[in-house]
Amino acid sequence: MQLERFLILDRDGVINEDSDDYIKSEAEWVPIPGSLEAIAELTHAGFRIVVVSNQSGLARGLFDLGSLNRMHRKLRESAYLLGGQIEMVMFCPHAPHEGCLCRKPRLGLFREIGDRTGLILRGLPFVGDSLTDIQAARLVGMEPILVKTGKGARTLAQGGAALDGVAIFDDLKSVSEELICRWGSS
Numbered sequence: 001m002q003l004e005r006f007l008i009l010d011r012d013g014v015i016n017e018d019s020d021d022y023i024k025s026e027a028e029w030v031p032i033p034g035s036l037e038a039i040a041e042l043t044h045a046g047f048r049i050v051v052v053s054n055q056s057g058l059a060r061g062l063f064d065l066g067s068l069n070r071m072h073r074k075l076r077e078s079a080y081l082l083g084g085q086i087e088m089v090m091f092c093p094h095a096p097h098e099g100c101l102c103r104k105p106r107l108g109l110f111r112e113i114g115d116r117t118g119l120i121l122r123g124l125p126f127v128g129d130s131l132t133d134i135q136a137a138r139l140v141g142m143e144p145i146l147v148k149t150g151k152g153a154r155t156l157a158q159g160g161a162a163l164d165g166v167a168i169f170d171d172l173k174s175v176s177e178e179l180i181c182r183w184g185s186s
Contacts, residue, residue: 002121004048004119004124005045005046005047005048005119005183006047006048006049006050006117006119006124006178007040007042007047007048007095007124007125007126007127008049008050008051008052008110008113008121008124008125008126008142008153009039009049009050009052009105009126009127009128009172010051010052010053010126010127010128010129010133011051011052011053011075011089011091011104011128012053012129012150013032013128013129013130013147013150013151013152014025014032014035014127014128014147014150014151014172015031015032015035015036015039015051015061015075015172016030016031016032016035016075017030017031017150018129018150018151018171022060022062022063023057023071024057024062024063024067024072025063025067025071025153026067026070026071026074027074029068029071029074029075029084031078032149032171032172033077033148033169033171034171034172034173035080035090035149035171035172035173036078036082036084037082038171038172038173038175038176039079039082039084039085039086039094039172039176040079040082040083040084041084041176041177041180042084042176042179042180043083043084043085044081044083045179045180045183045184047179048087049084049085049086050086050087050088050089050090050113050117050124051072051075051086051088051089051090051143052090052091052093052104052110052113053090053091054091054093054103054104054132055091055093056092056093056094056096056103058093059093059094059095059098060095061085063095063135068091068124069102072089075089076089076159086107087117088113088116090109090112090113091109092104092108092109097129097144102137104111104132104133104135104153105132105133105135105136105139106136106139107139107140109137110136110140110142121140121141121142122141122142123141123142123143123177124142124143125127125142125143125145125179126140126144126145127146127147127172128144128145128146128154129147129150129152129155130151130155131151131155131158131159131162133146133151134146134155134162134163134166135158135162136140143167144165144166144167145166145167145168145169145175146159146163146166146167146168146169146172147169147171147172147174147175148168148169148170148171149170149171149172155171156168158174
């Protein structure tokens with residue numbers, strides 16, 4: 001049985017440059033070289049793509065929902081101009097201390113994706129750059145993939161046994177090449 005061609009991506013550090021000071025505006029949202037092209041290639045190969053991101057900068061008052069929506073519009077439009085399509089962008093707006101159910105590594109956003117798409121996410125790939133991304137992938141039964149971009153190199157250096165069995169790639173472009181090779185194009 002072939003799995004659905006479905007891919008979940010973290011945003012900051014996987015698709016766009018990350019910052020310890022948060023990405024707070026459309027101007028600060030800068031794609032990592034090759035990431036938008038990778039999304040286009042995955043789209044052409046028949047992958048459905050969803051972005052899942054913790055955005056605690058909202059709760060911290062660093063940016064507002066309008067700014068976040070403009071960043072996501074820039075993401076979608078930039079990918080679209082290259083032939084890519086992002087089916088959904090899901091985000092947690094809460095601060096870490098709020099104890100919500102949607103903040104990765106908790107599973108609220110993943111359950112919502114399953115409900116909206118009708119898919120069972122078990123076994124499908126999830127690409128992230130942090131330990132919470134890896135933990136979330138494992139909790140939902142997805143295939144965790146770590147990229148070295150964003151906080152990925154730091155995660156790799158500190159991950160230890162938590163990264164056992166995790167596929168590690170330089171960037172989203174190299175992930176896309178592997179997935180397209182593994183599952184073929186449409």
